[in-house]
Amino acid sequence: MKLVLKNIGKVQNATVEINGITVIAGENDTGKSTVGKALFSVFNSFYNIDKKLASEREGSIYNQLQSMLRESLLDEYFYINPSELAKEVITFNEKKETGDELKKEIFDAIAAYDNRIPEAISKDAIEATADRIIKILLIPDDEILKSILQKNLDVEFCGQIGNVFCEDESSIQLGIRNESTEVVISKDRVMDVIKPIRLGTEAIYIDDPFVLDELSGGSGRMWIGVPRYPDHRTHLKTCLKVASRNLNVVDEIVTNEKFDQIYEKISKVCEGDVVRDKRTSVGYRVGEYRLDVKNMSTGLKTFAILKSLLTNNYIEANGTIILDEPEIHLHPEWQLLFAELIVLLHREFGLHILLNTHSPYFLNAIEVYSAKYQVSEKCKYYLTENVDKVSQIKDVTDCVEKIYSKLARPLQELENERYHYE
Numbered sequence: 001m002k003l004v005l006k007n008i009g010k011v012q013n014a015t016v017e018i019n020g021i022t023v024i025a026g027e028n029d030t031g032k033s034t035v036g037k038a039l040f041s042v043f044n045s046f047y048n049i050d051k052k053l054a055s056e057r058e059g060s061i062y063n064q065l066q067s068m069l070r071e072s073l074l075d076e077y078f079y080i081n082p083s084e085l086a087k088e089v090i091t092f093n094e095k096k097e098t099g100d101e102l103k104k105e106i107f108d109a110i111a112a113y114d115n116r117i118p119e120a121i122s123k124d125a126i127e128a129t130a131d132r133i134i135k136i137l138l139i140p141d142d143e144i145l146k147s148i149l150q151k152n153l154d155v156e157f158c159g160q161i162g163n164v165f166c167e168d169e170s171s172i173q174l175g176i177r178n179e180s181t182e183v184v185i186s187k188d189r190v191m192d193v194i195k196p197i198r199l200g201t202e203a204i205y206i207d208d209p210f211v212l213d214e215l216s217g218g219s220g221r222m223w224i225g226v227p228r229y230p231d232h233r234t235h236l237k238t239c240l241k242v243a244s245r246n247l248n249v250v251d252e253i254v255t256n257e258k259f260d261q262i263y264e265k266i267s268k269v270c271e272g273d274v275v276r277d278k279r280t281s282v283g284y285r286v287g288e289y290r291l292d293v294k295n296m297s298t299g300l301k302t303f304a305i306l307k308s309l310l311t312n313n314y315i316e317a318n319g320t321i322i323l324d325e326p327e328i329h330l331h332p333e334w335q336l337l338f339a340e341l342i343v344l345l346h347r348e349f350g351l352h353i354l355l356n357t358h359s360p361y362f363l364n365a366i367e368v369y370s371a372k373y374q375v376s377e378k379c380k381y382y383l384t385e386n387v388d389k390v391s392q393i394k395d396v397t398d399c400v401e402k403i404y405s406k407l408a409r410p411l412q413e414l415e416n417e418r419y420h421y422e
Contacts, residue, residue, distance in 0.1 A: 001320075001352050004173035007163040008185075009034035010386075014393035018320075020378025021346050021353045021370065024393065025363055025403045030384035031391030032356040033207075036322040037156040039354060040205045040232050042174050042183060043320060045149045047202040054090065056144050060136045061086040068121065068129040085109055089133060102137075103130040142193060149183055150190045151229040161188045165389045201316060204239060204309065205232035207324035209301035212274065212293040215241060232322075239314045240274065240305065259310065262344050266310075269337060270303035273311065298329040306341065315345065320352045327362040339365030347373050360407040367400065 001018040005011045010031040016022060018039075024032050045052075062083055088109050089102075107126055153161050162170040162185055170185040176197065184192040211233055230238065272286035274293065283290045284304060296304065309315045323342070327335045339362060345351050357363055363381075370376045383396045383403050396402045 002173075002175040002180075003035065003039050004171075004175075005035065005038055006172075007166050007168050007170040008038050008161065008172060009157065009163065010389075010391040011035065012163065012166070012390040012392060014382075014391075015395075016354075016382060016393065017380050017395075018352045018354055019380070020375060021342065021355060021366065022380045022382070023355045023357060023363060023366055024382045024384060025357050025407065026384030027358060027386075027406070030386050031393065032358075032384050033324055034391070035393070036205060036207075036324055036354055036356060037232070038153075038172050039174075039320075040203050040235075040322055041152045041156045042149065042172050042181075043199065043203040044235070045145075045152045046174075046181070046197050046199045048200075049145065049148075049196065049198050052148055053141050053144050056148065057136060057139070058083075058086045058090055061089050061133050064129050064132050064136070068125060071125070089137075102134055103127060106130045106133065142196075145193050145196055146190045148229075149193060153183075153185075153190065155229050155231040159188060161185055163390060201319045203320040203322060204236060204314060205322040205324070206236060206305060206326065207322075208233065209298050209305060209329060211237050211240070212296070212301050212305065215293070236305075239312070240308050259348075262310070262341060262348065265337060265344070266303060266307050266341060269334060270300060270307050272304075274304050274308045299331060299334055302326060302329060302338065303334075306338075315349065315351070318350045318352070320354070321345075322354045324356045325358065326355070327357060327359045332361060335359070335362050336365050338362075340369045342366065343369040343373050343375060346378065347375050358407060360404050363400075363403060363407070 003014075003016045003018065005014045005016075007013075010029075011034050014031075014035065016024070016035055024035055026032055062085075065085055089106060107123075107130070110121075110126065167187075172183045172185070174181055174183075174197070176199070179197045180195065181197045182192075182194040183190060184194065215237055272284050272291075275283055275285045275290070284293050284296050284300075285291075293301070293304075315321065326338060330338055342353060342355065343366065346353055355366070366379070367376075370379050379397070380395065381397045381400050381403060382393050383406060384391055384393050385406075386392075
């Protein structure tokens, strides 16, 4: 996998390869998170894209039908399901019928639900609705795809996708295997999508263990429902809230065999499981005891999130995980364990892992365990630095010492202070 950014957020130009474990290291405010957000937005826009396109079109048709019924004050008096009817209209369109034929199909379909409806709704109202539906059906898939990407990028970047210090055109290129797509952006608007690709897995972005608190019924930020275009936090909450993805028997056997070593290590820290009760409250259960997730240590929440994603099958073979500074809330001993788990997840499941860090300690742990489990050749290392208000991301895989030198500088400055003070 290759991600190429041009004038996205603070990042001026960057080419990042993610074929195993990719580490982006650097100081705060140097564009590390920008890479993860761009990858998440674009990757998940292309996940199940055909289903998304159909859903968007169906939803718009549903709104037109619902509006017609509401204006005619009929939605409470006649049995008609706008959602089912919208699906039928999509099927009509797939037959490549003419506009007049499509109008007749829509009229007949409405009447088929309740033969009183044609008498209650004027023919002009039905025809006007049919005209609007036909316009919806004529919208090219490319236009809908641009809108999907626009909304996903907007929620991640708060509408500021391009580099605020540069008015040049922006772009995000994503290459997977032998396919490559490019999203062209100008003035924060998606202008073109070149060679769209179809993806069967979705990326998961983990950057804050406190998302568990928001799943709890007693949280001040209780989570209700799922927005149509979730940001990465809401998406993660959805993954944690779903009980489990179904696997067939053979896949489950294979997955369980791969889990054994990983489960053994993660259970050293995280014995229990995240559970839900009938009131949708979320807790952490160990044996017969249940603890409200808000009372868990922050470090333990990090492991609990990872374990939950494993047990509900959201971490899948060849999947993509984005980890934004996961070491922040972890004791040094737990940092070592978490680093080892990351390496094992890649080795066992072939995961593509994008990892941001500003910890030389955690970086070293990734290096050591990658060598131990013989996956060093699948690791890439990048260093971010600010130059003239923009971020530059350099491949330092052949010279990781540059990262240690950059991240260890504050410690050296502290030692210099000690020397002068004494």
